[in-house]
Amino acid sequence: MSKIKVVHYINQFFAGIGGEEKAHVEPELREGVVGPGMALNAGFKGEAEIVATVICGDSYFNENLEEAQKTILEMIKSQEPDLFIAGPAFNAGRYGVACGTITAAVQDELGIPALTGMYEENPGVDMFRKEIYIAATRDSAAGMRQAVQVMVPLALKLVNNEEIGSPEEEGYHPKGIRKNFFTEQRGSARAVDMLLKKLKGEEFVTEFPMPDFDRVEPAAALKDLSKAKIAIVTSGGIVPKGNPDHIESSSASKYGEYDISGFDNLTAETHETAHGGYDPVYANLDADRVIPVDVLRQYEKEGKIGELHRYFYTTVGNGTAVASSKAFSEEIGQKLIDDGVDAVILTST
Amino acid sequence: MVKGIEKYGIPVVHMCTVVPISMTVGANRIVPTIAIPHPLGNPNLDEKEEYNLRKRLVDKALDALVTEVDGQTVFE
Numbered sequence: 001m002s003k004i005k006v007v008h009y010i011n012q013f014f015a016g017i018g019g020e021e022k023a024h025v026e027p028e029l030r031e032g033v034v035g036p037g038m039a040l041n042a043g044f045k046g047e048a049e050i051v052a053t054v055i056c057g058d059s060y061f062n063e064n065l066e067e068a069q070k071t072i073l074e075m076i077k078s079q080e081p082d083l084f085i086a087g088p089a090f091n092a093g094r095y096g097v098a099c100g101t102i103t104a105a106v107q108d109e110l111g112i113p114a115l116t117g118m119y120e121e122n123p124g125v126d127m128f129r130k131e132i133y134i135a136a137t138r139d140s141a142a143g144m145r146q147a148v149q150v151m152v153p154l155a156l157k158l159v160n161n162e163e164i165g166s167p168e169e170e171g172y173h174p175k176g177i178r179k180n181f182f183t184e185q186r187g188s189a190r191a192v193d194m195l196l197k198k199l200k201g202e203e204f205v206t207e208f209p210m211p212d213f214d215r216v217e218p219a220a221a222l223k224d225l226s227k228a229k230i231a232i233v234t235s236g237g238i239v240p241k242g243n244p245d246h247i248e249s250s251s252a253s254k255y256g257e258y259d260i261s262g263f264d265n266l267t268a269e270t271h272e273t274a275h276g277g278y279d280p281v282y283a284n285l286d287a288d289r290v291i292p293v294d295v296l297r298q299y300e301k302e303g304k305i306g307e308l309h310r311y312f313y314t315t316v317g318n319g320t321a322v323a324s325s326k327a328f329s330e331e332i333g334q335k336l337i338d339d340g341v342d343a344v345i346l347t348s349t
Numbered sequence: 350m351v352k353g354i355e356k357y358g359i360p361v362v363h364m365c366t367v368v369p370i371s372m373t374v375g376a377n378r379i380v381p382t383i384a385i386p387h388p389l390g391n392p393n394l395d396e397k398e399e400y401n402l403r404k405r406l407v408d409k410a411l412d413a414l415v416t417e418v419d420g421q422t423v424f425e
Contacts, residue, residue: 023385059385062367096384097369123370156414215351218377219360221417228414233361236388282387288403289390295400295407317350329353337357339390343414344354345407346376348365349385 004048004159005078009086009102010039011095014141015055020279023059023094027068029075030055039144041083048159052079054102058094059278065101069242073105074249081112083159088117088147091139091319093277094123104131113158117147118173121322124171125173133158134173139319186241224306228342233332235317235325236290236349237275238266238283247316249276255315255328258333260308265294277318277347309341317348351376362413362424364406366390372421378413379423382406 012022014035034053035039041050056077061068076084080085082104086099095232099116106114108131118125125134135154137147150171157164167174183190190207222228239247245256264269271287273280288294296308313332317325336344355361357382357393363376366388371379382388413424 029404044415063384065369093370094367097367100404112419127369128372166354214352215375216355216377217416218420218422219355219358221360221401222415230414233350252368278386280386282390282392285392289387289392289399292389292403292407294403296413299407299411315350323370325350326353329350330356332350333354333357333359336354336359341359344361345414346351346361346363347388348363348367348371349381349388 003046004044004082004156005080005082006040006044006048006050006085006155007079007081008033008050008053009038009072009076009084009099010035010037010053010058011061011089011092011098012055012093013092015053017055017057020059020277021281023057023154023279024118025055025057026060027054027056027071027075029053029078036088036141036144039148040070040152043148044156047156048083051081051083056098058092058098061098061101062094068098069101069105072102073109076102076106076112077110083155084110084112084114085151085155086114086116088135088137088144088151089122089140090117090137090143090147091119091122092126093123093319096122097127100124100128100132100134103134104128107132108195113155115151115155119150120173128174130176133175135171136167136171155226163225166265202240222343226303227306229297229307229309229340230343230345231292231336232260232293232296232306232312233329233344233346234291234312234314234348235320236283236314236347237316237318238271238287238290238314239269239274239311241272243274245271247274249274249316249321250318252316252318252320253324255313257311257313259310260293260312261310263293264297266291275316275318275349277316283349290349292345296345306342309339310337311335312341360414362410365411368423375421376381377421378416379421380406380409380413381423381425
């Protein structure tokens with residue numbers, strides 16, 4: 001059998017084009033292997049080979065979802081691959097969305113076996129896990145070797161139409177599929193075993209994890225905007241100039257609470273962004289582009305809103321653990337309640 | 350972030366560029382914005398135009414806050 005032809009998708013960063021300042025680059029098709037594709041190629045040991053690499057900036061992709069998807073699909077199709085691999089995206093959110101979107105489209109529209117890889121907290125996992133195989137990876141590129149070990153065998157099984165084992169065996173994110181099989185013991189015996197283990201405080205594995213419906217009911221709408229106290233919260237990392245609390249540019253361990261009562265308008269002299277996950281040039285010139293203090297202040301003066309809350313709350317949403325964001329927002333929520341805030345405008349970059 | 354705050358019963362409007370991510374994280378009121386590095390602005394416009402653009406987006410967000418929703422709603 002001839003070598004399996006693979007097309008690989010990566011972002012501008014892994015292609016070595018640049019970081020956030022290059023995140024707007026448009027899709028590009030390159031012959032052969034680029035960047036992390038080399039590790040995958042080595043893993044294939046001659047059985048498969050990356051013949052072409054599609055590169056696209058993460059911001060371009062996410063801001064132009066439909067167009068980017070169309071262009072990239074054409075590029076992939078032109079190479080007539082047997083297999084498509086995207087990423088792995090590790091814990092990079094926009095990259096994860098791009099990898100998931102393209103992988104699903106290649107599988108569904110081109111009918112080509114496709115695979116990507118991500119860390120479990122990447123938003124791309126929940127968006128696409130039901131549709132596609134997403135190999136479970138670590139949260140950063142330091143986990144490339146592990147990613148190759150999972151992705152290569154899984155990709156080869158997909159393209160060779162071999163049976164794919166359970167998520168635990170193969171190392172992909174569960175797709176929510178139930179498969180019937182025969183076991184040695186009947187259900188009642190297994191249930192009693194599990195119960196006994198639970199009573200003894202021993203570890204046991206459930207056969208049906210309860211789905212995690214992590215949703216919050218929409219809060220009631222404001223009755224009277226002109227009496228409402230409105231607060232600004234952002235994951236866009238806006239901080240007073242100099243970042244006095246040293247909020248980290250990624251994987252933030254804290255949030256900031258800053259007084260804006262003296263500001264009608266944020267400027268390059270007063271505020272900046274601490275965020276390391278997007279090109280900071282525009283936000284550093286005018287932070288109102290991320291948190292609209294100028295407009296809300298005007299509306300407060302005109303009486304359109306009751307009051308702009310004295311403090312805004314900010315953190316950096318860049319590879320930040322879900323557990324951290326949850327803890328921050330619960331603390332922030334409590335403070336807002338205590339301060340009588342009626343509604344929140346939350347901005348993200 | 351959105352859910353952690355809305356849990357207290359405070360309505361939250363999420364202004365963001367990548368709407369699918371906002372849907373995944375469970376925001377209930379969503380206003381799509383301009384671009385990832387400048388959600389509420391556009392450096393290609395002159396100052397006054399840019400301010401008006403931001404005003405229109407904030408108007409949408411305020412509209413969302415006075416509108417009852419019974420599930421995830423995108424305010425285009």
